Amino acid sequence: MGATIRDIAEKTGVSITTISQILNGKGSRFSEATRNKVFQTAKDLAYKPNFFAKNMVTNRTNTIGMIVPEVTDPFFSQMVKGAEDYLNAHDYMILLCNSSQDSKREDLYVEELLHRAVDGLIIASPNILASNVFTQLEALHKPYILLDRKRHHREEGNIFIDDYEGGYMATEHLISLGHTNIGIITSDDSFYSVEERLQGYQASLKEHGILGSPAWIMEGDQTMSGGYIASKKLLETADITALFVTNDQMAAGAYRAALELGIAIPDDLSVIGFDDIELAEYMAPTLTTIRQPIYDIGKTAAKYLLKAIQNPNEKMANKKMPLDLIVRESTKKRIVNAE
Structure with missing residues (x-):
């Protein structure tokens, strides 16, 4: 059993009330010698404050709820790490919930996290939460940060990238290499971010006078297997020389589909992904991709949320995170054979 305030009192001869006030940061009226004696004895006894008792004093739990679609x-695991590293450095813990892309479970998790008195929430999801959930958050004056969702819901507290810009950048890179028949592997439009990447792809084609074809577009689940199935269907039916896959996991599936069909990357097919997860750098050939700063997105969300907790009347800023084109080995200049 750990040391208690009573143990510190017995060692120091200081009253329990005085020790409690000093340990809870309210002991400025006591002498420096008394404060030092209490702190040193607490350290010597390896004293840890009772979590629930401290919560009653400070009205905080030093816990943050975080909801992601797929841990x-x-x-998302890299995003969580960014948030967790920052929060741990500031003496906060994460309660992590995996919604498995189920909007009902997501709503339930918000309610449960509020029931557990978290100090704030970080919500990363392609789904739009039920309006009553947001009503609860705002009624309780509970700060929250939104990641990976539409930005028209509210004017502040959003950490985001420009997915349209990312889709445009990816397609521009392929066009700059001389490709005009460019396919895309996307997802169903409930994933709004992927839909915006598709719109960026279409805008780039149009700007260059390239008449895109519906046959160049294939939907799949945002997984390796989803990328594999969608890419195989597309490559078997469409005459393309380049492929934009709207996330790197799906791009790994596209690699397998190309291999099975005897299509060499990048000689027969240039491939570009999106995200720059760690896997991208170790694929063969290494994957050209649009990098979003995944770790920093999580870290920034945690930083903004703690600031909102500490300054509840201060308006939260929005933050647009940068995108970068990372050119590796999976894309190359198209060589047109002379007739």
């Missing part, structure tokens, strides 16, 4: 997804 096993390398993208």
